[in-house]
Amino acid sequence: MLLVMKFGGTSVADIERIRNSAQHVKREVDAGNRVAVAVSAMAGHTNQLVSWTREAFPEYDPREYDAVVSSGEQITAGLMAIILQSMGIPARSWQGWQIPLVTDASHGVARIDRIDGQAMLESVNGGEVAVVAGFQGVSPGNRITTLGRGGSDTTAVALAAALNADRCDIYTDVDGVYTTDPRIVPGARRLPRISYEEMLEMASLGAKVLQTRSVELAMARGVRVQVRSSFDNPDVCEPARAGLAEKRGTLVCDETDMLEHHVVSGIAYAKDEAKIMVLKIEDKPGVAASIFMPLADANINVDMIVQNLSEDGRTTDLTFTVAAGELPRALQVLRDRQDDIRFSELRGDTDVVKVSVIGVGMRSHAGVAAKMFHALAEKQINIQAISTSEIKISVLVSAAHTEAAVRTLHSLFGLDQS
Numbered sequence: 001m002l003l004v005m006k007f008g009g010t011s012v013a014d015i016e017r018i019r020n021s022a023q024h025v026k027r028e029v030d031a032g033n034r035v036a037v038a039v040s041a042m043a044g045h046t047n048q049l050v051s052w053t054r055e056a057f058p059e060y061d062p063r064e065y066d067a068v069v070s071s072g073e074q075i076t077a078g079l080m081a082i083i084l085q086s087m088g089i090p091a092r093s094w095q096g097w098q099i100p101l102v103t104d105a106s107h108g109v110a111r112i113d114r115i116d117g118q119a120m121l122e123s124v125n126g127g128e129v130a131v132v133a134g135f136q137g138v139s140p141g142n143r144i145t146t147l148g149r150g151g152s153d154t155t156a157v158a159l160a161a162a163l164n165a166d167r168c169d170i171y172t173d174v175d176g177v178y179t180t181d182p183r184i185v186p187g188a189r190r191l192p193r194i195s196y197e198e199m200l201e202m203a204s205l206g207a208k209v210l211q212t213r214s215v216e217l218a219m220a221r222g223v224r225v226q227v228r229s230s231f232d233n234p235d236v237c238e239p240a241r242a243g244l245a246e247k248r249g250t251l252v253c254d255e256t257d258m259l260e261h262h263v264v265s266g267i268a269y270a271k272d273e274a275k276i277m278v279l280k281i282e283d284k285p286g287v288a289a290s291i292f293m294p295l296a297d298a299n300i301n302v303d304m305i306v307q308n309l310s311e312d313g314r315t316t317d318l319t320f321t322v323a324a325g326e327l328p329r330a331l332q333v334l335r336d337r338q339d340d341i342r343f344s345e346l347r348g349d350t351d352v353v354k355v356s357v358i359g360v361g362m363r364s365h366a367g368v369a370a371k372m373f374h375a376l377a378e379k380q381i382n383i384q385a386i387s388t389s390e391i392k393i394s395v396l397v398s399a400a401h402t403e404a405a406v407r408t409l410h411s412l413f414g415l416d417q418s
Helices: 015-030 045-056 062-069 071-086 118-125 151-162 196-204 212-221 287-297 324-336 360-364 368-378 399-412
Strands: 002-007 034-039 091-094 101-103 112-115 129-133 136-138 144-146 167-172 193-195 225-229 250-253 266-270 273-282 305-309 315-323 345-349 352-358 385-389 392-398
Touching: 002 015, 002 151, 015 034, 015 071, 034 071, 034 118, 034 151, 045 062, 045 071, 062 071, 062 144, 071 091, 071 129, 101 151, 112 151, 118 129, 151 167, 151 212, 193 196, 196 212, 196 250, 196 266, 196 352, 212 225, 266 399, 273 287, 273 324, 273 352, 287 315, 287 324, 305 385, 315 324, 315 385, 324 345, 352 399, 368 392, 368 399, 392 399
Parallel strands: 002 034, 002 167, 034 129, 091 129, 101 136, 167 225, 193 250
Antiparallel strands: 101 112, 136 144, 225 250, 266 352, 273 315, 273 345, 305 315, 352 392, 385 392
């Protein structure tokens, strides 16, 4: 089978870790699999490169920023190729422009337009391991671009799609996707499989196992993704076999490939939320637009929204959430529009957390929200805002109740490990 293997920063943090990751690659090659590898920069190196760039000149040219920060992955790719060669495995490194992996010209946050993988495919089919520098591509103007933080996951999935690979294995420092954070719930269990939609919700709601864009791309292109741990002993792990289920990791796949559907598959939480309250606004048509249009123009995303009408029907209060890092800017945007909005008071609060229950089975099961709200009420956890989708219910609660809320919901929906 044709396999794309991706190793994150902690998996290639130093020469010894790269050597260990190379042993995983060797296992697959020895089993007769054709392999392409995508690598991240060594852990911490990208942060150092970003720091140097900002120190050199805070108002840097974004094209040169990309030239600097993309170098971390190039170093790792070269080192991985050298170590594989030392093991007797034919290997060569590929940079984004050599493939080529063509992106748009949005430096720092580029999006992939196309990949001409023919030359690489011929190399891989000839028995050579292709080691690709992740996170980077080339713009139509022939300049190096980067895909944004976590972009190596996107590189790996895009390569798997371009090469028509049987699977994309993402090696990280955890051994799969769990029902919730094991640091909060020790009884959290690893999920053997999870649907693209569920993984996308969990990634966007705080689970750091996979980068959101990579899950979107995998779902759009039908790429099966296996989350695995590079810290597992390479000598005891079985090689990938076409059509066979893995004993380790979590397979991210289409909903039709799921063996069974649980009503709720996982509990996620996000601490980087902030609540904004716009109080005592005149209740008339266009008021909501006067608040949310300026925020949209400032590229500030709004999530949960709650509106409460006064008893006399003359004024209304609006509560909504934004990313915590955007709170100061969002408040300033609204203050600047005070003459149009005419609110009596404006408040911001970062002492909140968003807790979500996620599961494709919720589409066909009624009463999930009622059970959730009742269980939180019994624990004296006040819900400040609610948002829903077909497979997700999110509530905003005080940050002090994070662990209690997660543990309560994990147990409520039977996710505790037996």
